[in-house]
Amino acid sequence: MEEEEISYFTAEDKNRILEFWKETPMRRPKISKVTVHMGVGSSGERLEKAMTVLENITKQKPVKMMARKTIRDFGIRKYEPITAKVTLRGKTGLDFLKRALTVVDNKIKYSSLDDHGNFSFGIKEHIELPETTYEPALGIFGLDICVNLEQPGHRVSRRRKYAHKVKNYMTKLETMVFLNTQLGTKIIKEYVTSYY
Numbered sequence: 001m002e003e004e005e006i007s008y009f010t011a012e013d014k015n016r017i018l019e020f021w022k023e024t025p026m027r028r029p030k031i032s033k034v035t036v037h038m039g040v041g042s043s044g045e046r047l048e049k050a051m052t053v054l055e056n057i058t059k060q061k062p063v064k065m066m067a068r069k070t071i072r073d074f075g076i077r078k079y080e081p082i083t084a085k086v087t088l089r090g091k092t093g094l095d096f097l098k099r100a101l102t103v104v105d106n107k108i109k110y111s112s113l114d115d116h117g118n119f120s121f122g123i124k125e126h127i128e129l130p131e132t133t134y135e136p137a138l139g140i141f142g143l144d145i146c147v148n149l150e151q152p153g154h155r156v157s158r159r160r161k162y163a164h165k166v167k168n169y170m171t172k173l174e175t176m177v178f179l180n181t182q183l184g185t186k187i188i189k190e191y192v193t194s195y196y
Contacts, residue, residue: 008110008173008176008187009173009176009177013173013177014177014180014181017173017174017177018177018181025152026151026152026153027151027169028151028152029117029149029150029151029170029174029175029178030149030150030151030152031093031094031097031147031148031149032089032148032149032150032154033087033088033089033093033147033148034087034088034089034093034094034096034097034145034146034147034148035085035086035087035088035145035146035147035148036054036057036058036085036086036088036096036143036144036145037083037084037085037143037144037145037146038050038053038054038062038083038084038085038141038142038143038144039082039083039144040082040083040084040141041074041076041082041083042075042076042082043080043081043082046139047064047081047082047083047084049137049138049139049141050084050141051064051084052138053126053135053138053139053141054084054085054086054143055086056132057096057126057129057132058086058088058092058096059092060086060088060092061086062084062085062086063084063085063086064081064083064084065081065082065083065084065085066078066079066080066081066082067079067080067081067082097145097147097183098183099129099130099131100121100123100129100145101183101185102130103123103128103129103130104121104123104191106183106184106185106186107185107186107187107188107191108121108179108185108186108187108188109121109187109188109189109190109191110187110188110189113172113175113176113187114172115171115172116170117148117149117150117170117171117174117175118146118147118148118149118175119146119147119149119175119179120144120145120146120147121144121145122142122143122144122145123142123143123145124142125140125141125142126140126141126142126143127140149170149175149178150170151169151170153166154166
């Protein structure tokens with residue numbers, strides 16, 4: 001079975017969007033942030049090891065995230081730290097994203113894209129990342145990568161003073177064209193090789 005590579009946009013669509021971005025640069029998307037997340041499911045030594053691994057692969061200090069509710073079957077208590085994440089912005093985020101996309105052969109599933117310019121994918125083992133070595137003392141962890149794209153000027157909706165509602169004009173088509181032109185990524189229907 002081969003990976004089904006469907007063209008979700010035509011060459012005319014691509015040229016039309018690129019021309020539109022050239023005419024109106026404030027509508028050209030950019031990578032706002034890349035969030036790298038490791039869900040461990042328990043606190044203690046395993047979480048500390050995951051945080052060390054996350055710091056090694058991103059070169060940035062991770063933060064612990066708490067459980068939102070108690071789940072007795074899994075032995076999780078509310079507000080217990082069970083996961084770690086790192087938010088990367090700017091050049092660091094772009095460099096890490098390029099490294100991570102090589103693991104999935106520069107392919108993103110169509111179902112991984114949303115209608116607001118975000119997409120995410122997972123990696124089964126962190127040692128698959130380029131320039132990463134296996135350390136037996138730490139073990140192997142999987143990770144999720146969530147990428148947020150936005151247009152310039154969108155910060156107005158998040159600022160503390162004089163915040164305004166800003167309509168998000170990002171579409172799924174624009175996200176696909178951005179991925180194709182800026183990162184050389186293909187959009188496929190389904191993975192044949194299970195990357196996650």
